[in-house]
Amino acid sequence: MVKPLGGADVVVVGAGIVGAAVAYECATAGLTVAVVERDQVSGGTTGAGEGNLLVSDKEPGPELDLALLSLRRWREWAETLDTDIEYEPKGGLVVASTAAALASLTALAEGQRAAGVETAAVADPRTLEPHLRDGTAGAVHYPQDSQVMPSLAAAELLRRPGITVHTGLTLTGLTLTGGKITAAVTDAGTIPTGAVVNAAGTWAAEVAARCGSELPVAPRRGFVLVTEPLPRMIRHKVYSADYVANVAAGTAGLETSPVVEGTAAGPVLIGASRERVGFDKTVSVPVLRRLAAQAVELFPFLTDVQVMRAYRGFRPYTPDHLPIIGADETVGGLWHACGHEGAGVGLAAATGLLVAQGLTGGKPALDTAAFRPGRFGRPVEEAHA
Amino acid sequence: MTVYDIAVIGAGPAGLAAAETAAARGARVAVVDAAEHPGGQFYRHRPGDDGSRHHHWRAFTRLRDALKNVDHLAGHRVWHAEPGEPHTLHCLVGHADERPTTVRAQHLILATGAHDRSLPFPGWDLPGVLTAGGAQALWKGHGLTAGARAVVAGTGPFLLPVATGLAASGATVHGVFDANRPDRRVLPLATDPARAIEAAGYAAALLRHRIPYRTGHAVIAAHGDGRLEEVTVARLDRDWRPLPGTGRTITCDTLATGYGFTPQLELAVHLGCALTEGFDGTPVAAVDAAQATTAPRVWAAGETCGVGGATLAIVTGALAGYAATGARPPASLLRRRARQRRLAAALAAAWPVRDGWKSWLTDDTLICRCEEVPHSRVEQAIAAGARDTRGLKLLSRTGMGRCQGRVCGYAAACLVGAPERPDRPIAQPVRLGDLAAGDTAPIHPRAGADT
Ligand SMILES: Cc1cc2nc3c(=O)[nH]c(=O)nc-3n(C[C@H](O)[C@H](O)[C@H](O)COP(=O)(O)OP(=O)(O)OC[C@H]3O[C@@H](n4cnc5c(N)ncnc54)[C@H](O)[C@@H]3O)c2cc1C
């Protein structure tokens, strides 16, 4: 019944942006890669989020280091990949509404600058964004904040020679011999391999369980509003300074402080909210209302602009807001690259690099201790209810 | 009380019949409809209609008269249906002076109908190429001048009223081309006397206007410099592939095409209604014997649960009206529904969409007109790993534009080989200011209706 598919050095589970990045970097390192995706390329959260590559929203620490490494890699990818992945280093503008907010934003920016982020204080943000409301206290400009189209990027990365993509295939388990992986088992056959990378995003806990391991990854829902196409009125990624506090919060309650930005195609994107409500797909009108109100508050001209659509996705949340990158501590040959919450696109490139370096025995480009899969201990507990 | 017992969405045949039935049972009913005038697709399809030539006019006037027993909220576009106790309909009224409002009701009946289904072909984006629904709007007086040269193409019996409507409004119709060759012996029209009379009426009208009617033919390309000037018509094989050497051109300035209808399921999806396959295999709201959807206190009627014509819409609407008021329907109504459903299934089987239309496409034929996505880019997206319309949208922008895939969705689904999964949390564009404004100005039932 279980027939062998072609073998590969590495089997990557998930064809989202993280799986694609891992596959690409492994292939670049000379490994043969089979990608197993139960739905389609970008069928998970990657196709239901946005494409911000942000350093501005990260506090100094391991995640910011990862983001900076990733940003450099994204820039290289944008130059080397054949197709347009809509990479645009448009810069971010974080706006403070009060003197107190500006003070904490300025303090954050100082720490970020020490960690290698380019920042510039902007006394009058309307010099950069003429349609912004007046009466703000000030802003910080982050020229490195960039943009890609994640689905196109994932598809393009997966076209690299050395990668075979199997869509419509679900990983159901592993074959182990002496505690080491010898094959990945799917619902349509087994793939002989010595290494499996769990890049199943928000479903990574389920995949870990199927592989005999355990991870605390849970969904955190987000909604995005998309307007009718407009001439370019908004040039940067603009958001209110409250955003940084929201990202770091772990509460189940609703948090919104949307990034507002114009896109090359014309529509303005407003997103996203953060709520821990499981995989509930029901549209929340109050959440949409809040996103709209906050966008209109930043850019009053948006009042008369029509929203054409809204969509939602489920971020892969971890209790400490850090991604899980590294070798599983019990199952030999199993690796994890998941749990990137609201920054998986931004962090994908570095994640791919680190996993490829680990699998080929290379020296990691940065210290990965903070991302260790084993850091949560067992049994896994919900850090935040 | 600020809540309706029942809100019916849609004032087409299904919605009107539902409202009439529910109101007759004493329920406080609102009929919420985007259009300014009641009637939906069917009763709208004739100009300044005095009803003289309309087969179902008596039924319509009766249903329309029943509106005086309900609150008819005309010109109310529902942008989102929020399930709850009560359910909330988030609406927009007006256009330039748009304002938001809400309607609350314990029970909902969805009768949101269907929209025209198009198939792409080279030149279908030229001005002058219309859908059947677009042609309806035209002969209502928007710019169609007597002497316009029109061609009607597509598949299904509804091409006939489109052609006779165009002719009656002064156009010269140079042919009706139905891509199918429905077998006259199995043609089920005879089992339904009303339809047989209707069909005979249209046939007579075609003759009177000297309109040629060809089966097994299609318009496979439209041509023109900046607007429609001529079309290529070809004979098709059984699978709708053009037979070599049969192409000929017809000069025309108007082409109305229609390949059936796609139910509007946005609100059903908002409310959490399960979907199933309709008579022709495309998604519809799943309903039980009482027209109840899988969502609590939500019923569906008319094209929302299967494209089957005005009579089926009226019958299912009435059944939903009974069920939503907790009343038992007359057995005769159940028998009529069974008969109309058999008929709808037979019509769907006689007028399918066959795969060969894909051979009409060239690499640069636009599939998505809003985002200008050519066929070649759709094929690239499929090669890159898209397996349904959502994947196609992400990898090629197909369906991402203004119409949100309402025009190209069916064709895109055929090309990628998986059914559409309608998921549009916002069913009608809404201004950010109105969205931000929150729950303003809810509509309360008219005081007098509280009996
Ligand atoms: C509204 C919203 C906005 C966002 N905005 C941003 C942003 O601006 N910038 C940013 O960096 N990030 C953003 N994110 C977060 C980002 O989208 C995610 O972190 C990222 O997409 C995760 O990628 P992934 O590859 O890990 O997961 P996914 O894209 O979910 O991929 C995992 C894949 O694994 C597959 N899979 C699961 N189980 C199995 C199995 N058993 N067998 C085979 N396949 C399986 C799934 O089908 C899925 O395709 C946003 C998220 C949301 C929801």
Ligand SMILES: Cc1cc2nc3c(=O)[nH]c(=O)nc-3n(C[C@H](O)[C@H](O)[C@H](O)COP(=O)(O)OP(=O)(O)OC[C@H]3O[C@@H](n4cnc5c(N)ncnc54)[C@H](O)[C@@H]3O)c2cc1C
């Ligand atoms: C050209 C043409 C010719 C036809 N000829 C025939 C024929 O000869 N015989 C026959 O039996 N059938 C015919 N039909 C089919 C017939 O029109 C339909 O079967 C019938 O109208 C279906 O009724 P309904 O009530 O389900 O939907 P509809 O009549 O489509 O009514 C749906 C209503 O819901 C409203 N609505 C939808 N969404 C929203 C929203 N979000 N907010 C507010 N309102 C909303 C719409 O505005 C519309 O008024 C024809 C159709 C066409 C287009």
